Amino acid sequence: RERRERQKLREEKISMLVNAGLLSRQLSSTTTTADESFWFSIPNVGILSKYLVKGRAELENFLGRRRYHEILQKELEKRKLKFSELGVKFHVRDLLGRQKLTTVTTTCGPLLRLVKD
Template sequence: MKRSRRVPDVFKKKRKIAATAGQQSDWGSNDCSISNQDLPNDTKAALLYIKTLYHIESFDSRIPHIILKHQVYGVVRNKTLVDRQLGQLKEKKEIKMFKLGATIDEYCIVFTEDYKQHVLRQLPGNPVVDKFLETAVEKCCDVSLNKAAMIDEFLFTDDEITQLVNAGLLTVRDIGSWWMAIPGAGIFMKSFTKGRETLLRTIRKAKYQEILQQELEERKLIAVKKLGMTYHMLDIIGAEFVTRIQTTSGWLLRLSE
């Protein structure tokens, strides 16, 4: 007898929004057993969906739920809609966006409350950290901060800024400017990079450099275990490393040229 998992209510409530947006997602996955019509089609619902794909417990709760911006494009394929709604969510202080890594031009998203809870869990009882959360995190929508904002607007001293850098809340962007950062993000980056490389290598080695999605999902790849197969597939599809094609045998993932 077939058993189906209960679809979270949040996804059911978004069907009307999907019709309004006119962008019906066709993403499906064995990981969550969610049918096409149950998938989120507005940006916030897509973020909530991607957030469910891995459990922070597998990282001993040392990172928050991190969502790659381009992953959202794999669920809601109208990039203009996604970018506009992400901007609205940032203005409403519901999400924070961060530059992912020092050498790659990618951005990730964390829900603001998740970010605050993560920081307080990692750096409890620190008045400089509390001040940072109440000022810069609460009031700034950008991914970076300059010295004028930190000193003149948020009233941080040079010593306090140094403390924030040492705590992993800021990383140096240039002289007098910093990227806002996620403490412990290096743990995520290690698993994310390994999983991406493993998935792409698997497809590259396949005949004609293409593989059925179902076949890939059935592979036991250790490197993708922590973040999950669906999480990594949304990464390589959204980043356009592969093209997803509908065939009579199911969805096919083909390495992009």
């Protein structure tokens, strides 16, 4: 009896995650209904990855065309990106984390410099 209750609770939790879009059933001819498999999923991740890639490229191209490949952070944050809805601050942090940018402390504020590959 306790086993059935745990099984029912497990199925309810799985159904909740499937309905929320965080799990999707893995369709396979080898699995039976008692032995289901699932994939983790993130809804709308395609849009996020599109904006991420295009925003990275836009910032890298912009800095690559500048003399010395650098700009003050506050000056860069005034710009609006054409191909990304995520914002300049997000992409600056992303590029810093990927070590594509370095920061240099100046009297005018942080200076962002594109790292040469």
